[in-house]
Amino acid sequence: MALRWRGAYLRGVGSDAGVGEVALAAGTRMGARQIALAAALGRGRVRVHPAPRVVVIAVGDELVLPSDPLREGALHDANSHALTSAIADVGAAAVRVGVVSDDRASLRECLQDQLVRADVIVLTGGLSEYARDTVKDVLGPLGTVRFDHVAMTPGGRQGFGTVHGDVRADDGDDSPGVPIFALPGHPVAAQISFEVFVRPALRAMAGEVDLYRPSVAAQSTDGWPSPAGVRQFVPATLVGSPADGYHVTPIGTPGSLSLTALAQANALAVIPERDVVVHPGQRVHCLVLDG
The missing domain is CATH 3.40.980.10 (MoaB/Mog-like domain)
Structure with a gap:
């Protein structure tokens, strides 16, 4: 037989959100769970940024x-x-x-x-x-x-x-x-x-707070030339962790505009306009596409 006690099966006042507590911060994406919370708090309407x-x-x-x-x-x-x-x-x-x-x-x-x-x-x-x-x-x-x-x-x-x-x-x-x-x-x-x-x-x-892809600095495993005066974006494989550091390897030939390389990449290595060559071991800024 199930045990019963005083107050069983009742939700206490303020169990979802206490007085003065921020339940849904500005910039929160409204999904099913967030809509449930808003509705439970009696908010029939909330001001949102619609999906463009x-x-x-x-x-x-x-x-x-x-x-x-x-x-x-x-x-x-x-x-x-x-x-x-x-x-x-x-x-x-x-x-x-x-x-x-x-x-x-x-x-x-x-x-x-x-x-x-x-x-x-x-x-x-x-x-x-x-x-x-x-x-x-x-x-x-x-x-x-x-x-x-x-x-x-x-x-x-x-x-x-x-x-x-x-x-x-x-x-x-x-x-x-x-x-x-x-x-x-x-x-x-x-x-x-x-x-x-x-x-x-x-x-x-859409009202998002974080607008840009995550970025990390990684050590390049390879070297390649980069055109002078332009910022080069190179499809690449990024491996590592915050504790151990990251390494980045270009896929295919940098500058060849290969869809295969882009499909296999999980990052873009970003080479500044002033650099005309990337050396093995050089620290490279990377935009993280996956993971």
């Missing part, structure tokens, strides 16, 4: 779906799928539009259609100086987007700004517009650019 709705668009006449056969001169679209997954990993709501033609009218129509549901647009491809790459021409009249050569590799050419649809920002539209990130078309450059620029921005929009 991010529209992903890959631009290029040469792109085909991964399930489709390759025609001459075509490439499988890796970026829209990879970026959608990366956005979901941040905790944002990703909407993958897929591949859009380089045709100016088609690209403009797509952007205008997506503005009504997007908090952010992430566009990849179409940033080169070739006549067929039309992103710069299309975005110019739609808002305040600027394109720059950033001192980094991979991912030197980037675009960022806001787009306003049919109404130009200087024609009396007081709305802030929708932020848009224009990333390079190469899959490795696109993903590294996302890590450096887009991921922290999405976390800030």
Whole structure:
């Protein structure tokens, strides 16, 4: 027979949270457990940062779906799928539009259609100086987007700004517009650019406190050349612990832009602009991607 005692099966007043105690600190992600606590404390509404709705668009006449056969001169679209997954990993709501033609009218129509549901647009491809790459021409009249050569590799050419649809920002539209990130078309450059620029921005929009990936200093097991004047991001394997220290090893040939190397990496070794060579044993700053 089960033992009974006075007060059995009763929860005491203040057992969930005492008077003056902070139950849910600012910046806490609201999941099932946090919602249960808020509801139990009688909070029918709480002020939150909603998960940003991010529209992903890959631009290029040469792109085909991964399930489709390759025609001459075509490439499988890796970026829209990879970026959608990366956005979901941040905790944002990703909407993958897929591949859009380089045709100016088609690209403009797509952007205008997506503005009504997007908090952010992430566009990849179409940033080169070739006549067929039309992103710069299309975005110019739609808002305040600027394109720059950033001192980094991979991912030197980037675009960022806001787009306003049919109404130009200087024609009396007081709305802030929708932020848009224009990333390079190469899959490795696109993903590294996302890590450096887009991921922290999405976390800030969601009200997160820690915006950046964890970073550690590690001893390089290998040496390699690094381009002068640009910050190099190298897919790498990071091993070790805080107690024993860390070691980092590049995967493949640094600078080769290998998707295989990026897929196998758990870190990015970051080489400063002033370094033109990494020596074995050198301390290297690393962004931790996994683990």
